[in-house]
Amino acid sequence: xxxxxxxxxxxxxxxxVYPSACWAEQLGVMNYQxxxxxxxxxxxxxxxxxHGYEVPFPDVAFSYGLDSAPTLTSFLWKNSTQATILEYFIxxxxxxxxxxxxxxxxxxxxxxxxxxxxxxxEVYPEYTLINWTKKFEAAENExxxxxxxxxxxxxxxxxxxxxxPPEGIERPIPQISYQYYYSNDDIEKIYxxxxxxxxxxxxxxxxxxxxxxxERRAGGYASFWKNMSFAYSPLAIGGNYNFTSDKKxxxxxxxxxxxxxxxxxxxxxxxxxxxxTFLSYENQLYLTFxxxxxxxxxxxxxxxxxxxEFFKHSPDYFAIELPDDLKIYADERPSWLEADxxxxxxxRLNDIKFYLYDLDNDNEYxxxxxxxIFATQVRRMAGWxxxxxxxxxxxxxxxxxxxxxxxxx
Numbered sequence: 278x279x280x281x282x283x284x285x286x287x288x289x290x291x292x293x294v295y296p297s298a299c300w301a302e303q304l305g306v307m308n309y310q311x312x313x314x315x316x317x318x319x320x321x322x323x324x325x326x327x328h329g330y331e332v333p334f335p336d337v338a339f340s341y342g343l344d345s346a347p348t349l350t351s352f353l354w355k356n357s358t359q360a361t362i363l364e365y366f367i368x369x370x371x372x373x374x375x376x377x378x379x380x381x382x383x384x385x386x387x388x389x390x391x392x393x394x395x396x397x398x399e400v401y402p403e404y405t406l407i408n409w410t411k412k413f414e415a416a417e418n419e420x421x422x423x424x425x426x427x428x429x430x431x432x433x434x435x436x437x438x439x440x441x442p443p444e445g446i447e448r449p450i451p452q453i454s455y456q457y458y459y460s461n462d463d464i465e466k467i468y469x470x471x472x473x474x475x476x477x478x479x480x481x482x483x484x485x486x487x488x489x490x491x492e493r494r495a496g497g498y499a500s501f502w503k504n505m506s507f508a509y510s511p512l513a514i515g516g517n518y519n520f521t522s523d524k525k526x527x528x529x530x531x532x533x534x535x536x537x538x539x540x541x542x543x544x545x546x547x548x549x550x551x552x553x554t555f556l557s558y559e560n561q562l563y564l565t566f567x568x569x570x571x572x573x574x575x576x577x578x579x580x581x582x583x584x585x586e587f588f589k590h591s592p593d594y595f596a597i598e599l600p601d602d603l604k605i606y607a608d609e610r611p612s613w614l615e616a617d618x619x620x621x622x623x624x625r626l627n628d629i630k631f632y633l634y635d636l637d638n639d640n641e642y643x644x645x646x647x648x649x650i651f652a653t654q655v656r657r658m659a660g661w662x663x664x665x666x667x668x669x670x671x672x673x674x675x676x677x678x679x680x681x682x683x684x685x686x
Contacts, residue, residue: 285311286339292316296339313337321351324365326684328374333679334665335363336657353681354660354672357382380504381481383659384672385429388506390482392540393471394439397448397489400514401529403439409530409600410437413537416595416646420541423595425661426670435484436477442487443470449487449495449511457495459485459509464502482506482547484540490514497539499546506547510540515628524613524626527603531629534597534644545655585622588634588645596636596643605642607635 280299287301288294292314295301301309318335325332335351349365358379365372381388394406414435422430442448443466449457459467467485472478483505495513499506514532588594599605605614617623622634622645633642656662660672665679 286313287311288314288316321349321363324372325351325363328363328372329683329685330361330681331684332681335678336664338658352658352660353678357384357672384425384427384431384661387432387434388482389480390433390435390484391471391480392435392437392484392486393467394437394512395446395467395485395487396439396441397487398514400488400490406439407437409533410435412597413646416597417541420595424656426663427661427673436475438471438475440470440474443467448489458498461502480505482508482544484508484510486510486512486536488512497543499543501547506544508540508543508547510536510543512536523611528626528629530600530603531626531631534631534646535629538646585634588636594645597646598643605633607640607642
C-alpha cells in the first residue's frame with residue numbers, strides 16, 4: 278500500500294478511523310470526514326476503564342516510535358508531577374499503563390539549568406557561546422509561553438559556562454550509533470569543573486554540550502542525574518568550512534541552532550516523558566508547510582495561507598533575530614545564499630536545511646526556530662491545553678479530563 282507516512286486522520290460513516298485519506302481510499306472508502314470520530318475517544322475511555330480509571334474525555338495521540346510499532350497513547354495528569362500513561366499497541370491489540378512521577382512540576386516554575394560547553398575544539402569564542410545561549414533561551418521561553426494555556430507557564434533560566442575538558446574526559450566519538458554516553462563519574466568531573474568556575478550550584482537541569490568537529494551528525498539523549506533532569510546535546514561541527522567568512526559564520530550559527538533545538542527536544546523527554554515519533558515530524562512539514570494546513574487532530578483547516586506564510590500562524594516556529602554581524606536583508610540576499618527548491622524561504626548550506634523569513638517586515642531575515650516540531654502533540658500530552666472543553670488546561674484543572682476517577686482505589 279503506497280501512502281505517505283503522514284497521520285492526518287479521517288473517519289467513515291461507521292466511525293472507523295484511518296491514518297489518512299489515502300489509507301481510506303486504498304481500502305475502498307470514498308465517503309469520509311477529516312478528524313477523529315467520537316468512536317475513538319470512546320474506545321480509549323473503555324481501555325482506561327479496563328485498567329481501573331473512568332476518563333470521560335481522554336487525551337488521544339497516535340505515534341509511530343523509533344523503537345515501537347504504531348501506538349495510540351493517552352496521558353492522564355493527576356497533578357503537576359504525577360501522570361499515568363495508557364498505551365494501546367495496534368498490531369497486537371494489547372494495552373498497558375505506566376505511572377510516572379516527576380521530581381519537578383511540569384508547569385508553574387522556572388527551571389534553573391546549567392549548560393556546560395566542553396571545548397574539545399575551540400571553534401567558538403566564549404563570549405559568543407554565552408550571548409547566543411541567551412538569544413535562544415529567549416526564543417525557547419517564548420515558545421513555552423505560547424504552548425501552555427496556563428497562567429504560570431514553564432520557563433528556563435539557563436546559565437551557560439565554557440570549560441576545557443577535565444582530566445580523564447575524552448573526546449566523544451560515537452561508535453555504532455550516532456550517540457555517545459558519558460558515565461556518571463565523567464559527568465561528576467564535568468559538573469564539578471563547571472560549578473567551581475562559576476561558583477554556583479542548586480540547578481534543576483544539567484545540559485552537557487561537548488564542542489567538537491565531526492564529519493557526521495551526533496545525536497542527543499535525555500536522562501536524570503542526581504535529581505536533575507539531564508540532556509546531552511552535543512555541538513558537533515560537521516563538514517568542510519573552507520569558504521568565505523560570512524558563510525562560515527552563518528554555518529556556525531546554524532550548528533549552534535541545531536544544538537539548541539536538540540536540547541529543546543531532549544528536554545521534553547526528561548521533563549514530560551514523551552516519546553520520539555516519526556509521524557509527528559512528517560506531520561509538521563507535510564500538513565502545514567507544504568500547504569495542507571490541516572490540524573492533525575481535528576482535521577480542520579487552519580487557514581488558506583500557503584508555503585512561507587504559515588510562519589505567521591504555526592505553533593511550532595519562532596523567530597530569532599540573526600546576530601548583528603550576520604544580518605541578511607530580504608532585498609539584498611548574498612549570492613552564496615541560494616533558496617532550496619522546496620520554497621522561497623527554505624535554504625541549505627552544506628547539508629543543513631533551514632528557514633529564513635522576514636516575519637516582522639523590517640527587511641531583515643529572521644531564523645525560524647523550532648525546538649519542537651510536534652507542538653500540538655506535546656501540548657496535549659503534557660496537559661497544557663483544554664481537552665474536556667471546560668476552558669481550563671488539564672494540568673491546572675481541578676476536575677481534569679471531564680472528571681476522571683480511579684475505580685479500584
